[in-house]
Amino acid sequence: MTDALSHFSAKLAHETDPSDVYAAQKAGAAFVLVDMRSDDAWRQGRIPGAIHMHYSEIAQRAPREIDPATPVVVYCWSPGCNAGDKGAVEFAKLGYAVRLMIGGYEYWAREGQPLENDEGPLPRIFDPLTMYVRTDAD
Incomplete structure (x- = not known):
């Protein structure tokens, strides 16, 4: 149980998901989304x-553009893209x-x-494969 607790606690300390980021934005939480x-x-x-900052630009741009005391959340295309991981590093x-x-x-x-x-703004599309989508019958 200790291994699982350590693993998932560390994972949650370093990852978030789109719905939590959206909720944090709506709540006015202090962070920069990159x-x-x-x-x-x-x-x-x-x-x-x-803000847009390719991972190859972070070392040069981040110290000038983002307060080091401000938490950062990074993202890339999808689960099949590791640019977000490279940026996090x-x-x-x-x-x-x-x-x-x-x-x-x-x-997202x-x-x-x-x-x-x-x-x-672009159209909002709700995918029932990723979330519950209400229907008129609900």
Whole structure:
């Protein structure tokens, strides 16, 4: 039991998920959400309130743009993308408290959380494979 408790406690200390990040945004929690994806991906769509900083730029940009006392949450495309992990490593090297948003942009979008691009808000789509979606019969 101790191994499982240690494992899952450590995991929760370093990971979060889209619904918890959205709830934290709505509650006004102090953190910076950082998108690790490419410029093209950022232009295609992003999470409102996020900043764009590819993991290769963190060492140079983060100390100038993000207060080291502010917690950071990073994300990339999906569970199949490790750019968020690479970004988390870079932030951790600089001493930031950092967490990875598991599921990335894909699960944020599939859960129907707000999205935007340069033209404005994008449609919200709720995927019943990732969450309970109410129907008119409910």
